[in-house]
Amino acid sequence: MPLHSDFRSRHLGTTGSELSGLLEEVGYDSIDRLIDDAVPAGIRSERPLELPEALSESGALEKLRGIMSGNTVLRSYIGQGYHGTLVPTVIQRNILENPGWYTAYTPYQAEIAQGRLEALLNFQTLITELTALDVANASLLDEGTAAAEAMSLALAGAPKGKVMFVSEACHPQTIDVVRTRAEPLGITIEVGDWRTFEPSSVEGFFAALVQYPDTLGRVEDYSAFFAKVKEVKGLSIVAADILALTVLKAPGEFGADICVGSSQRFGVPMGFGGPHAGFMACTDRLKRKLPGRLIGVSNDPKGRPGLRLSLQTREQHIRRDKATSNICTAQVLLAVMASMYAVYHGPEGLVAIAGKVAGLAGRLAGSLKAGGVKVLADEGFDTVVVNVQGEASQLCDKAVGSGFNLREIDADHVGITLDETCGPDDVERVCKFFGAAMSEEGETGWIPTSLRRESEFLKQKVFNSYHTETEMLRYLKRLESKDLALNESMIPLGSCTMKLNATSEMMPLSWNEVANLHPFVPAGQSAGYREMLSQLEAWLAEITGFAAVSLQPNAGSQGEYAGLLAIRRYHESRGDADRDVCLIPLSAHGTNPASAVMAGMRVVGVACDDAGNIDVADLQSKIDEHADRLSALMVTYPSTHGVFEDTIVDICERIHSAGGQVYMDGANMNAQVGLTSPGRIGADVCHLNLHKTFCIPHGGGGPGVGPIGVAEQLVPFLPGHSELGDTAGVVCSAPWGSASINTISWMYIAMMGAEGLTEATKVAILNANYMARRLAPFYPILYTGNKGLVAHECIIDLRGLSAKSGITVEDVAKRLMDYGYHSPTMSWPVAGTLMIEPTESESKAELDRFCDSLISIQGEIMAVANGEADPTDNVLKNAPHPAEDVCADDWSHSYTREQAAYPLAALRRHKFWPAVGRVDNVAGDRNLVCTCDSVEAYAAASE
Numbered sequence: 001m002p003l004h005s006d007f008r009s010r011h012l013g014t015t016g017s018e019l020s021g022l023l024e025e026v027g028y029d030s031i032d033r034l035i036d037d038a039v040p041a042g043i044r045s046e047r048p049l050e051l052p053e054a055l056s057e058s059g060a061l062e063k064l065r066g067i068m069s070g071n072t073v074l075r076s077y078i079g080q081g082y083h084g085t086l087v088p089t090v091i092q093r094n095i096l097e098n099p100g101w102y103t104a105y106t107p108y109q110a111e112i113a114q115g116r117l118e119a120l121l122n123f124q125t126l127i128t129e130l131t132a133l134d135v136a137n138a139s140l141l142d143e144g145t146a147a148a149e150a151m152s153l154a155l156a157g158a159p160k161g162k163v164m165f166v167s168e169a170c171h172p173q174t175i176d177v178v179r180t181r182a183e184p185l186g187i188t189i190e191v192g193d194w195r196t197f198e199p200s201s202v203e204g205f206f207a208a209l210v211q212y213p214d215t216l217g218r219v220e221d222y223s224a225f226f227a228k229v230k231e232v233k234g235l236s237i238v239a240a241d242i243l244a245l246t247v248l249k250a251p252g253e254f255g256a257d258i259c260v261g262s263s264q265r266f267g268v269p270m271g272f273g274g275p276h277a278g279f280m281a282c283t284d285r286l287k288r289k290l291p292g293r294l295i296g297v298s299n300d301p302k303g304r305p306g307l308r309l310s311l312q313t314r315e316q317h318i319r320r321d322k323a324t325s326n327i328c329t330a331q332v333l334l335a336v337m338a339s340m341y342a343v344y345h346g347p348e349g350l351v352a353i354a355g356k357v358a359g360l361a362g363r364l365a366g367s368l369k370a371g372g373v374k375v376l377a378d379e380g381f382d383t384v385v386v387n388v389q390g391e392a393s394q395l396c397d398k399a400v401g402s403g404f405n406l407r408e409i410d411a412d413h414v415g416i417t418l419d420e421t422c423g424p425d426d427v428e429r430v431c432k433f434f435g436a437a438m439s440e441e442g443e444t445g446w447i448p449t450s451l452r453r454e455s456e457f458l459k460q461k462v463f464n465s466y467h468t469e470t471e472m473l474r475y476l477k478r479l480e481s482k483d484l485a486l487n488e489s490m491i492p493l494g495s496c497t498m499k500l501n502a503t504s505e506m507m508p509l510s511w512n513e514v515a516n517l518h519p520f521v522p523a524g525q526s527a528g529y530r531e532m533l534s535q536l537e538a539w540l541a542e543i544t545g546f547a548a549v550s551l552q553p554n555a556g557s558q559g560e561y562a563g564l565l566a567i568r569r570y571h572e573s574r575g576d577a578d579r580d581v582c583l584i585p586l587s588a589h590g591t592n593p594a595s596a597v598m599a600g601m602r603v604v605g606v607a608c609d610d611a612g613n614i615d616v617a618d619l620q621s622k623i624d625e626h627a628d629r630l631s632a633l634m635v636t637y638p639s640t641h642g643v644f645e646d647t648i649v650d651i652c653e654r655i656h657s658a659g660g661q662v663y664m665d666g667a668n669m670n671a672q673v674g675l676t677s678p679g680r681i682g683a684d685v686c687h688l689n690l691h692k693t694f695c696i697p698h699g700g701g702g703p704g705v706g707p708i709g710v711a712e713q714l715v716p717f718l719p720g721h722s723e724l725g726d727t728a729g730v731v732c733s734a735p736w737g738s739a740s741i742n743t744i745s746w747m748y749i750a751m752m753g754a755e756g757l758t759e760a761t762k763v764a765i766l767n768a769n770y771m772a773r774r775l776a777p778f779y780p781i782l783y784t785g786n787k788g789l790v791a792h793e794c795i796i797d798l799r800g801l802s803a804k805s806g807i808t809v810e811d812v813a814k815r816l817m818d819y820g821y822h823s824p825t826m827s828w829p830v831a832g833t834l835m836i837e838p839t840e841s842e843s844k845a846e847l848d849r850f851c852d853s854l855i856s857i858q859g860e861i862m863a864v865a866n867g868e869a870d871p872t873d874n875v876l877k878n879a880p881h882p883a884e885d886v887c888a889d890d891w892s893h894s895y896t897r898e899q900a901a902y903p904l905a906a907l908r909r910h911k912f913w914p915a916v917g918r919v920d921n922v923a924g925d926r927n928l929v930c931t932c933d934s935v936e937a938y939a940a941a942s943e
């Protein structure tokens with residue numbers, strides 16, 4: 001077959017003779033011999049993967065189109081937290097469908113991420129303004145988990161207590177997620193009517209959660225209730241509708257301490273449940289405990305404003321077992337879209353949209369009432385609930401026959417929710433359905449006068465400047481070009497697997513039958529989705545060697561949590577409720593201990609030896625010490641140090657014989673697929689990061705999918721969902737979490753097939769070993785396994801060079817930007833090192849260009865060490881160098897402009913310029929500024 005005639009050879013960076021060249025450099029004449037040496041024989045799979053024959057790009061698209069045509073996209077008036085929305089096409093094409101945005105990494109390297117950091121700062125500003133609270137984070141995973149995070153935040157921020165009140169009129173899926181999260185933490189959830197609940201009469205009460213407008217569409221005045229909550233020093237949490245907040249009094253104005261919700265209806269398609277950005281805002285007092293990421297404003301050495309992730313040291317990898325949240329991957333791309341929706345429409349546009357929706361709903365309510373239909377409320381926003389006296393089920397079925405979905409609330413109640421895609425014909429159609437005539441006028445005072453929003457919002461310049469398409473297009477482009485993404489150069493992030501996100505994999509996201517399905521439609525309407533998802537589950541079960549897979553968790557962290565919860569429930573089912581000790585190697589990712597704590601486990605650390613392997617003697621002593629309390633071991637494989645430990649099978653056996661279960665963190669699955677598997681190694685459960693191994697792009701820090709695979713005995717404990725008829729262990733608002741983006745992984749597996757996937761793993765391992773060989777003469781490789789080989793990533797040790805020169809890993813990371821690169825993973829899992837993961841998708845030319853850059857940088861470090869370069873005024877300490885500085889008339893450095901900007905000849909062909917100089921971390925954390933400036937501030941500054 002000619003080269004590049006199939007998808008596999010487009011996905012792999014090297015094939016054919018180029019591959020042989022790489023092998024030769026590593027000292028092998030065949031890739032299989034290399035793999036035999038790198039991967040211990042004792043864990044190799046006994047048979048090849050059984051997956052369908054690989055399809056071509058066009059073939060896979062056609063196949064998926066056929067499957068997804070099994071979905072029926074009707075007009076849905078279901079609401080319940082998910083709404084039809086008009087994605088502005090300028091945003092769809094230039095963000096959602098643009099690799100410049102969707103292939104970027106999490107903005108840890110601020111200087112090459114100013115574009116998305118600005119968009120996220122806009123998101124935070126949007127949320128603080130709409131909620132009238134002081135601080136908002138840069139997104140959470142969905143509304144249900146945001147409410148659960150709010151519970152944990154309240155628990156940490158309120159006086160002692162373990163009872164939380166949840167209004168029965170919250171969205172049911174939110175109540176389910178909160179219940180799941182409360183149980184392991186020992187929190188009692190009291191669900192009831194807020195009108196009759198007396199906070200002072202409940203011992204241990206610490207917080208109350210209500211919905212606004214509530215799930216029945218009622219707009220309630222909670223101010224008196226919140227005053228009662230405050231009297232007993234409890235915290236008040238509101239789950240709010242983002243569009244309603246543009247016309248309703250803001251939660252911060254009636255006493256809320258925390259407000260959460262979903263930003264989906266701000267221009268993000270429903271996608272059968274996700275992904276969308278959850279949001280959270282809180283009062284100033286709680287800001288340092290706020291979960292998720294917070295963008296702040298700092299400055300660079302020239303005093304230019306520089307945005308960055310604030311309070312990074314407080315992130316979960318530092319807090320570990322003291323963490324109250326495990327969130328890592330969030331919903332950056334979707335938060336960016338939602339913020340741009342607000343930028344595009346501006347405050348007046350948003351109010352007009354909300355006004356239109358409320359106007360239609362009011363007209364519907366009025367018409368129905370005039371027609372004798374029993375309408376539940378005289379006031380509301382977008383939802384009308386009618387009492388149908390036991391007929392709900394039949395009526396909803398009948399509606400489907402007429403081409404639309406109503407919400408079946410209970411036997412007696414049906415809900416109709418309108419959105420910005422609706423018009424008078426929708427109202428007319430529903431009126432007709434209920435036998436009423438559409439009246440000319442709406443319900444007067446439909447939005448209750450006392451709860452109308454009076455305060456202004458979004459006066460900031462950015463929300464009032466880009467309302468024409470030309471201006472919007474250029475704003476998006478301006479931000480995009482400040483950011484380095486995979487369409488610029490390789491992003492060799494250890495553990496994060498930044499591989500190709502192929503265009504064909506991304507295309508289906510824009511299909512109507514993928515984008516526009518409500519997650520709670522009757523099962524028959526989502527047949528296409530169900531088929532695609534169950535195929536993907538089966539393929540992932542085969543790949544992991546497990547009995548079953550759940551796609552519900554919407555990030556790796558959520559998979560960890562769901563997996564540990566399954567273990568917890570398994571032990572409980574056997575009368576082993578005391579088993580609560582979770583052993584975690586000290587090298588583990590920070591989400592591991594955070595998830596264990598959230599699952600009600602006690603974290604016990606296990607040492608690693610000098611070679612980066614789990615110290616088996618220490619492990620055994622911890623097993624012995626906690627034998628009858630042992631719940632689980634969490635282990636990453638290949639280890640976070642990038643080595644295949646050959647003791648892994650023995651380790652799993654030791655845990656099992658002590659009655660424990662083995663949780664494998666599957667972030668490194670890119671080194672396993674087709675060669676070995678968690679099931680083969682002896683694990684009982686593992687999560688995958690589909691946004692690492694299975695080609696979902698990082699989106700600049702999210703979305704993700706973190707499915708879990710489990711062995712037979714854990715199958716009964718996979719996450720449930722009310723839509724699936726089981727409400728135990730619900731970890732996410734939607735039954736299949738971020739359902740729509742699973743099409744990406746489906747396409748990848750369908751196009752690669754068993755052989756292609758296995759080949760990818762082999763090439764990933766080869767590429768890592770090639771880079772290790774090239775870099776070893778310049779930087780020591782920290783850990784190697786069998787025969788001096790690494791797995792799919794390698795750690796280069798800078799500590800020796802740092803000691804000699806005073807140049808830190810951070811200096812190297814910043815200097816790499818001048819070479820047009822994003823740094824590898826910095827100082828994790830070992831301080832003072834860089835962890836490089838090339839993946840299978842990079843060509844030899846790109847691997848070489850990156851190695852050349854690191855080798856050149858080593859020369860620059862040596863110049864400092866030898867005294868040839870100034871110890872403080874050098875290319876590394878002053879990196880990165882923005883164009884403005886290099887072009888400035890005034891240049892007083894001890895090195896040349898050319899050395900600063902063009903250290904390698906290859907850069908003359910193409911140069912990526914960092915947008916700002918090095919952003920000051922300390923100043924940013926000391927002085928938290930987490931919203932963009934108001935017009936007044938701009939005006940004041942220009943005076």
Ligand SMILES: *Cc1c(COP(=O)(O)O)cnc(C)c1O
Binds near residue numbers: 556665668706
């Ligand atoms: C990425 C990663 C996680 C967390 O996954 P998220 O999707 O970011 O929540 C956990 N463990 C390891 C080793 C990882 O690399």
